[in-house]
Amino acid sequence: MLEENISAISTPAGKGGVAIIRISGKNPLSIAEKMFRPVGKTKVSDFEPYRMYPGRIDGGNFDDYGLCVYFKAPASYTGEDIVEFQCHGGENVARGILKQTFRLGAKPAGKGEFTKRAFLNGKLSLASAEGIADMINGESDAEVKAGFLLYSEQLTKKVCEIQSELKTLLAGIDVSVDYPEEDVEEQHVAELSVELETLRSKILEMTATYAVGKKIKSGVTVAICGKPNTGKSSLLNKLLGYEKAIVSDLAGTTRDAVEGVLEIHGRKFNLYDTAGVRESGDKIENIGIERAESIIRSADVAVFVADLSEGMDEEDGKVLEMIKNKPLIKVFNKTDLTNDETLTDADVHTSAVTGQGIEKLKELLYEKGFGARSEDAAFLIEERHYEALTRAEERLRSAITACETQPLDLIGIDVKEAWDALGEITGETATEAIIEEIFSKFCVGK
Ligand code: GDP
16 A cells, blocks of 8 residues: 555653654655765665664754664555664653654655554454553563564464354355255254354453453553551552651541552552541541542452551441452451550551561452462453454353344355454454554654
């Protein structure tokens, strides 16, 4: 496809060692010819692809020494010819060079436009493009890993296999509809039903991974609850390894829910320190308490913290009552202040001062959030993929039921709809609106 040249800075805004300006389109080399002077006698028009050439880059009002590389279509990221300049990583340096590419005819690239072109040129599937976004936005190793599996077309491969089998079944249905033979049809429907069931269970296997995949992407939400002054903020800080929450001796000072993101075995946990849950006449504190209650409602795991040196009382009981339906970890804190072992009903004894029990608390958090440790397999992490697979599974279920009572052509409609739903994942049947929405979440320059 011969598209107009687009260009953008591909490195993030701000100062850095190096910045990259990328031009993709029908003839980016003709722009490079006018703004890049290679060292020695080499001419830009003689550039070998995939080789770095040192030289002088024209930034409009200034020059910079840098590098230029040419990627030849179709063996490039976008599938088009690409030229990249590497210059010094000053914001004005990169911007000046970018502006020069505009002066020479390139258009500013929109959000994700390079990747969108790659998709439209068949370089990658829609799911793969989403994997790139997941890798870029990933806040934990597990999320980046899952993004890479998507990017490397693992999901697309599985989906395409199912689609191809559905296509074969559809072809068989078409033949039977066109050339009906009573006794052959009955056997055909029986076989068809079995094959549809096999494909359906393959889809179910995939959708079953979303429960974990969803948590990998958004993180496990943890509400740290307990009476004021039991050490919730201090424990949060100890878990995060840096001072985040405000720690104070005054009961009820943690008025806002403070969030911190913690990685345990490569997976993300969003920690919320709830305001001291207790009855209070203080208006601001009451707002904090309401917020705490709402955090507790949406939390995946609740951590209950009691002060070992003071023991448990009625107020602790009230907190426990609020979180009794949640996966719960009972923590008795401040072990450094007492040897009192009467409060034995704890999952872990901790000290935010000495760090005792913190590692065990992390292990318990992982266990409550994800269960036993497992390999990072190909989890579904995108809701869009989960929904499309669920729709495909529903259509197949309907087709299987239809096998008992309905004529073949009606069964065929369900099978075709299942195929279409799967095509949304790869992009084959995705609407322009879906495609637009996906690429609008990318940054400019990707
Ligand atoms: P919160 O109201 O539950 O968030 O409690 P804070 O984290 O603000 O802690 C209240 C007070 O207890 C502060 O003075 C902390 O320094 C102290 N504290 C917290 N955890 C421990 C601990 O494990 N041992 C000791 N000795 N003091 C602690």
